[in-house]
Amino acid sequence: MSGDQAPSLAILGAGVMGETVLSGLIRAGWNADRIVATDRRPERQRDLTERYHITMLDNTEAAAQADTVIVVVKPQDMAELLDEIAPVLRPGTLVVSLAAGVDTAFMEARLGEGIPVIRVMPNTPALVDEGMFAISGGTHSGQEHLDHVTEILASTGRVVTVPERYQDAVTAISGTGPAYLFFVVEAMIEAGVHMGLPRDVATELVVQTMLGSAKMIRETGEHPTVLRERVTSPGGTTAAAVKVLEDHKVRAAFLGAIEAARDRSRDLATAARAAAAEAAAAESSPGEGAGR
Ligand SMILES: NC(=O)C1=CN([C@@H]2O[C@H](COP(=O)(O)OP(=O)(O)OC[C@H]3O[C@@H](n4cnc5c(N)ncnc54)[C@H](OP(=O)(O)O)[C@@H]3O)[C@@H](O)[C@H]2O)C=CC1
Numbered sequence: 001m002s003g004d005q006a007p008s009l010a011i012l013g014a015g016v017m018g019e020t021v022l023s024g025l026i027r028a029g030w031n032a033d034r035i036v037a038t039d040r041r042p043e044r045q046r047d048l049t050e051r052y053h054i055t056m057l058d059n060t061e062a063a064a065q066a067d068t069v070i071v072v073v074k075p076q077d078m079a080e081l082l083d084e085i086a087p088v089l090r091p092g093t094l095v096v097s098l099a100a101g102v103d104t105a106f107m108e109a110r111l112g113e114g115i116p117v118i119r120v121m122p123n124t125p126a127l128v129d130e131g132m133f134a135i136s137g138g139t140h141s142g143q144e145h146l147d148h149v150t151e152i153l154a155s156t157g158r159v160v161t162v163p164e165r166y167q168d169a170v171t172a173i174s175g176t177g178p179a180y181l182f183f184v185v186e187a188m189i190e191a192g193v194h195m196g197l198p199r200d201v202a203t204e205l206v207v208q209t210m211l212g213s214a215k216m217i218r219e220t221g222e223h224p225t226v227l228r229e230r231v232t233s234p235g236g237t238t239a240a241a242v243k244v245l246e247d248h249k250v251r252a253a254f255l256g257a258i259e260a261a262r263d264r265s266r267d268l269a270t271a272a273r274a275a276a277a278e279a280a281a282a283e284s285s286p287g288e289g290a291g292r
C-alpha cells in the first residue's frame with residue numbers, strides 16, 4: 001500500500017461514468033488529494049480539476065501511484081489502456097473495471113500474473129447516491145478485494161456480488177435500465193403535453209409518480225403485479241390503458257430490448273478482444289499502416 005500522502009485511488013477515463021464515481025467519492029467525504037484521474041482531452045482535464053480539485057495525471061503516472069485503479073473507458077479502448085498501465089502497476093494494486101462486456105479473464109491476461117481484478121457494472125443514478133452496482137471477482141482477487149470495492153461504491157448506492165456469468169444480464173437490466181425508465185418517463189410527459197397539460201406540470205406529475213411507485217415497490221415488498229392490480233379498478237381507466245399496452249406487445253418489446261442489450265454486452269467482449277488483436281498485429285508489423 002502507498003503511504004498516507006500518496007493518492008490511493010485512480011480513475012482512468014473520467015467520462016460520464018468515471019465522473020459519476022468521482023463525484024460520489026467526493027460527496028462521501030473522500031479527500032480530493034487521495035484521488036487522481038485521467039482523461040484524453042485537455043479541456044476535460046481542466047474542467048475536472050476546477051470542479052473537484054483533483055490532480056489529473058497521465059495513465060501510467062496515475063496507475064503507478066494508486067492502490068486501487070478504476071478503469072472506465074469504452075470496452076473497445078480497454079486493451080490499449082490495460083497494456084499501457086500493466087508495466088507500471090505495483091504488486092497488489094487492485095484493478096477495477098466498470099466497462100460493459102469486458103471480462104476478468106481478458107483483464108487478467110493483459111495485466112499479468114497476480115494482479116487482482118474486479119468487474120463492476122454500475123449505473124448512472126449513482127450521481128444522486130441511488131446507484132446499483134453488481135461486482136464480480138477474478139481469479140486473483142479475494143473477499144478482501146470485493147469488500148474494499150463494496151466499501152468504495154456503497155457510498156453512492158447499493159452493491160451486490162454476483163457470479164461473473166450474470167454480468168451480461170446485469171448490464172442489460174441495471175446498467176442500461178435507467179435509459180428504459182427515462183424512455184418511459186419521456187413518453188408519459190409527451191402524452192401529457194399531447195393532452196394539453198403544461199410541460200412543467202406533466203413533468204412534475206410523471207417524475208413524482210415514478211419516484212412514488214419505485215418507493216412503494218421497495219417499501220411494501222409487494223409484487224409489482226399486485227400493486228398494479230390495486231390501481232386497476234374494474235372497467236376503469238387503468239384497465240383501458242393496460243389493454244392498449246398489451247395490444248402493442250409492450251411487455252414483449254421490453255423482453256426483446258433487454259435481450260438485445262444482453263447480446264450487445266456479449267458482443268462488446270468480442271469487440272474488446274478484436275481491438276486487442278488488431279493492436280497486436282499492428283505492433284508486430286508496424287510498416288503496414290496501423291503502427292503507433
Ligand atoms: N454511461 C453509463 O451509463 C454506463 C457506462 N458504463 C461503462 O463505462 C465505460 C465508460 O462509459 P461512459 O462513461 O459512458 O463513456 P465516456 O466516453 O463518457 O467516458 C470514457 C472516457 O474515457 C476517455 N478515454 C478513452 N480512452 C482513454 C485513455 N486511453 N486514457 C484516458 N482516457 C481515455 C474518453 O475520452 P474521449 O472522449 O476522448 O474518447 C472519455 O472521456 C464504458 O466501458 C461503459 O460500458 C457502465 C455502466 C453504465
Ligand SMILES: O=C(O)[C@@H]1CCC=N1
Pocket residue numbers: 100171175176
Ligand atoms: O450503453 C452502454 O454500453 C453502457 C453500458 C451500460 C449502460 N451504458
